Amino acid sequence: MGRSPITAVMVGAGQRGYYSYGPYALEHPDELKFVAVAELDPERRERFAKAHNIPPERQFVRWEDLIAKGQMADTLFNMTMDQVHYPSAIAALETGYDVLLEKPMAHRLDYNVSLVQTAERTGRLLQVCHVLRYTPFFSKLHEIIDSGRLGDIIIIEHRENVVFWHMAHSFVRGNWRNVETSAPMILAKCCHDFDILYWNMGQRVRRLQSFGSLIHFRPENAPAGALERCTDGCPVADCPFDARRIYLNMDYTDWPITAITNDLSYEGRLRALQTGPYGRCVYHSDNDVVDHQTVNMEFEGGSSAVLFMHGHSHEEARTMRYDGTKATLRAKFDYFNGWIEIWDHRTLRKTDVEIPSPESGHGGGDFGVVKAFLKAVSGEAESLTPAREALESHLLAFAAEESRFNGSVVDMNDFRKQAEALTERAAG
Numbered sequence: 042m043g044r045s046p047i048t049a050v051m052v053g054a055g056q057r058g059y060y061s062y063g064p065y066a067l068e069h070p071d072e073l074k075f076v077a078v079a080e081l082d083p084e085r086r087e088r089f090a091k092a093h094n095i096p097p098e099r100q101f102v103r104w105e106d107l108i109a110k111g112q113m114a115d116t117l118f119n120m121t122m123d124q125v126h127y128p129s130a131i132a133a134l135e136t137g138y139d140v141l142l143e144k145p146m147a148h149r150l151d152y153n154v155s156l157v158q159t160a161e162r163t164g165r166l167l168q169v170c171h172v173l174r175y176t177p178f179f180s181k182l183h184e185i186i187d188s189g190r191l192g193d194i195i196i197i198e199h200r201e202n203v204v205f206w207h208m209a210h211s212f213v214r215g216n217w218r219n220v221e222t223s224a225p226m227i228l229a230k231c232c233h234d235f236d237i238l239y240w241n242m243g244q245r246v247r248r249l250q251s252f253g254s255l256i257h258f259r260p261e262n263a264p265a266g267a268l269e270r271c272t273d274g275c276p277v278a279d280c281p282f283d284a285r286r287i288y289l290n291m292d293y294t295d296w297p298i299t300a301i302t303n304d305l306s307y308e309g310r311l312r313a314l315q316t317g318p319y320g321r322c323v324y325h326s327d328n329d330v331v332d333h334q335t336v337n338m339e340f341e342g343g344s345s346a347v348l349f350m351h352g353h354s355h356e357e358a359r360t361m362r363y364d365g366t367k368a369t370l371r372a373k374f375d376y377f378n379g380w381i382e383i384w385d386h387r388t389l390r391k392t393d394v395e396i397p398s399p400e401s402g403h404g405g406g407d408f409g410v411v412k413a414f415l416k417a418v419s420g421e422a423e424s425l426t427p428a429r430e431a432l433e434s435h436l437l438a439f440a441a442e443e444s445r446f447n448g449s450v451v452d453m454n455d456f457r458k459q460a461e462a463l464t465e466r467a468a469g
Contacts, residue, residue, distance in 0.1 A: 044419075046066075046070060046071055046072050046073050046074040047072065047073055047074070047115050047116060047415050047418055047419065048073075048074050048075075048076050048113075048114035048115045048116070049066070049073060049074070049075050049076070049114050049115065049116040049117065049118055050075065050076060050077040050078065050079070050107060050113055050114045050116075050117050050118070050138075051063065051075050051077070051078045051079070051080075051089060051093075051118045051120065052078075052079045052080075052104045052107065052117060052118065052119050052120065052121055052129060052133075053079070053080060053104075053118075053119065053120035053121040053122070053125075053143075054078050054080040054082075054085045054086060054088070054089035054120070055080070055082070055085055055120065056296065056299065056300055057120040057143050057170075058080075058089065058118065058120035059085065059088065059089050059092075060296070060299065060402070061402055061407040062118055062120065062141070062407060062410075062411050063075065063089060063092065063093065065407075065408050065411040065412070066093060067092065067093070068408075072412075072415055073411070073415060074093075075089075075093040075095065075118075076095065076099060076113060076114050077095060077099040077100070077101070077107060077113050077114065078090055078093070078095055078099070078100055078101065079101040079102070079103060079104045079106065079107040080101075080102070081102060081103070082303070083102075084303045085303065086100055086102070087100075088303075099113070104121065104125070104129045104132075105132075108129075108132045108133065108136055111136065112136050112137040112138060114138070115138075115139065115418060116138055116139045116140065116141065116414070116418055117133040117138035117139070117140050117141070118140075118141045119133065119140055119141065119142045119143060120143050121143075122216065122223075123145060123147070123148045123217075123223050123224045123229065124148050124222070124223065124224075126142060126143070126145075126146060126147045126148070126152075126156075127146075127147040127148075127149070127152040127155070127156065130142050130146075130147075130156055130167065131155070131156065131159055134156075134159050134160055134163050134165045134167060135159070135163060137163075137165065138165065139165050139166040139167075139168075139414075139417075139418050140160075140165065140166070140167050140168070141168050141170065141410070141411070141414045142156075142167060142168070142169050142170065142428075143170045144169055144170050144171060144232050144233065144431075145224055145228050145229060145232045145435060145438070146169055146428070146431060146432070146435055147435075148223065148224040148228070150435075150436075150439045150460055150463060151460070151463035151464055153432060153435045153436075153439075153460075154432065154460050154461055154463065154464045155464045156428055157428040157429050157432050158464060160427075160428045160429075161428075161429070166414075166417055166418060166424060166427065167427065167428040168410075168413075168414050168417060168424045168426055168427055168428070168431075169426045169427075169428060169431035170410050170426075171232070171233060171236045171410075171425075171426045171431055171434070172233070172406025172407060172409065172410045173233050173236070173237055173374075173406055174236065174237070174240060174406075174410075174425050174426060175405070175406045175409025175410045175412075175413055175425070176374075176399060176405045176406040176409060177396055177397040177398070177399055177405050178372075178374050178379045178381075178396050178399075178405075179237060179374070181381065181394060181396050181397075182241065182361075182370075182372060182381060183240060183241055185370065185381070185383070185394065186241050186363065186370075187241075187243075189367075190367065190368060190383065191363055191364075191365030191366075191367055191368045191369070191370055191383070192365035192366030192367030192368065193344075193365055193366045194241075194242065194344050194363055194364070194365050195344055195345075195364050195365060195366065196344065196345050196346065196364050197238065197242075197344070197345070197346035197347070197361065197362070197363050197364075198346075198347055198349070198361065198362045199234055199237070199238060199346060199347070199348050199349070199359070199360075199361045200348075200349040200350075200359065200360045200361065201230060201231055201233075201234050201348070201349065201350040201351075201359055202349075202351065202354035202356065202357070202358050202359065202360060203230065203350070203351065203352040203353075203354055203357065204354050204355065204356055204357040205281060205282070205352065205353055205354065205355070206281070206282070206287050207297070207352070207357055208258075208332060208352025208353070209258075209282045209287070209323050209352075210287070210297045210300070210319070211297075212226055212229075212230075212328065212330050212332070212352060213258045213282075213323045213326055213328045213352075214284075214318050214319050214321055214323065214326055214328075215300070215318065215319070217229045217230075217330065218318075218326060218327065218328035218329075218330060219327055219328060219329055219330065220329055220330060221329075223330075225330065225331075225438065225439075225442050226330040226331050226334070226350070227251070227253070227331070227334050227336070227350060227438050227441050227442060227445075228435065228438040228439065228442070229330075230350060231334075231336075231348065231350050231438060232431075232434045232435055232438050233434075234348055234350070234359070234434075235348070235433070235434035235435075235437040235438060236426070236431065236433070236434035238338070238346055238348070239433050239434060239437070241363075242340050242342075242344065242346075244340050244341045244342050245340070245341055245433060245453065246338045246339065246340055246341070246437060246453050247339050247340060247341050247452075247453055247454070248338075248339050248450055248451060248452050248453060249336055249337060249338045249339070249437065249440055249441060249444060249450070249451050249453065250336075250337045250444050250449070250450045250451070251334060251335065251336045251337070251440075251441035251442070251444040251445040252334065252335050252445060253331040253333055253334025253335060253350075253445050254331055254332075254333070255328070255329065255330065255331050255332050256332055256333065257332050257353070258323050258324060258326070258328055258332055259324065260324055260325060262324055263322065263324035263325065264277045264280060264324075265277075267280070267322050267324055267325070268322060269321065269322055269325050270314075270315070270320050270321055270322060271283050271284040271285050271314065271320050271321070271322060272284065272285065272311070272314045272315045272320045275322065282322075282323040284314050284319055284320045284321075285314070288301060288310050288313075288314060288319065289307065289310055289311060289314070298310065300319075301313045301314070301317060301319040302317070331445075332351065332352045332353065333349075333350065333351040333352070333353070334350045334351075334441070334445065335347060335348065335349050335350070336348040336350075336437070336441045336444075338437070356375065357375060357376070358373055358374065358375040359373070359374040359375075360372070360373045360374075361373075361374075366386075367385070367386055367387075368383050368384060368385050368386055369383070369384045369386070370382070370383050370384075371384075376399070376402075377399075379396055380393065380394075380396070381393070381394035381396060382394065410426075413425055436453070436456060436457060436460060437453075439456075439460075440453060440456045443456075
């Protein structure tokens with residue numbers, strides 16, 4: 042007789058909840074079943090409930106109302122916005138749920154540490170959605186580095202190249218445009234990248250320094266004649282960020298279209314641009330996050346790495362180079378057609394590495410992280426990204442922001458100690 046599926050409640054049924062993780066239960070009903078949902082948007086709440094056959098009495102508007110009912114399932118999928126992660130995840134852990142939490146863990150340094158400590162105190166699993174670890178691409182990359190094929194890693198170049206229209210969508214017009222209402226871009230976008238570097242090196246960063254700013258998406262850079270909103274008849278014909286071109290002329294209705302409205306018709310999309318944030322001119326928004334940042338890191342073993350993040354790429358891709366004492370590895374990850382090549386130092390011959398095809402979004406990471414979470418909950422395997430492990434990448438992101446602001450070289454051992462000491466004020 043087979044084991045019953047692990048039960049779950051979904052908190053936040055938007056992009057990540059409905060499109061990325063929810064479908065796992067539909068494709069693997071023997072492994073996962075959603076029994077309740079909390080979502081502010083009535084259309085999204087109804088859509089998720091219908092897809093997963095959730096009765097009206099288990100549909101909630103606020104996460105607080107769901108938590109007030111006590112533990113209703115084995116696990117809780119927390120897909121709320123960044124600034125809601127901390128209170129909702131803390132409450133879920135205290136209620137008894139094992140929690141799968143979307144990254145970043147929280148938008149404040151002390152909240153991140155407090156989340157880790159709460160998970161450890163309650164004995165609950167808090168797994169963070171660092172989905173890249175669960176992709177075929179990065180699993181293969183990690184396997185190569187861990188095998189010693191490259192020798193000792195001396196230096197790494199890792200680039201997070203955000204395509205120009207994604208930068209405009211998420212970090213100029215969208216939910217992550219402003220630090221006060223979301224989080225620093227280096228945290229929101231690159232906690233993934235810090236996590237991969239930490240995982241691959243198998244050691245912590247000793248010290249780091251960071252530089253970056255917002256250069257382009259500012260009022261003074263607006264083309265002559267640019268209007269406050271693209272749909273007001275803006276006359277700038279050659280603007281690559283024209284919302285009408287990005288959202289109205291696409292021949293599909295996948296992301297990012299699904300992020301701007303629930304009504305995916307042409308009329309629905311146009312109305313969203315006319316009334317919502319995604320129709321605003323990128324030079325006249327309330328954005329303040331950086332559009333480029335670099336982070337120089339020295340690992341405990343002496344190796345060094347440079348992380349580049351920017352929003353002015355022609356394509357969405359992470360590119361990287363690992364130079365070791367035996368070989369050089371170059372690679373590109375773009376969610377669809379990534380590649381890895383290794384140049385052997387002795388023979389100077391190139392080897393192309395075969396990478397398994399992904400089976401879900403984010404290069405296979407979306408389903409990969411859910412499958413791993415369920416195995417960890419059932420005791421079949423340990424989580425790759427429990428809260429304590431995931432915390433390191435967040436500490437690096439916050440340290441990078443500290444360095445960027447004051448121009449310092451951050452000693453990470455001191456920074457970690459200071460972070461642990463902040464948690465007494467986390468609930469304040």
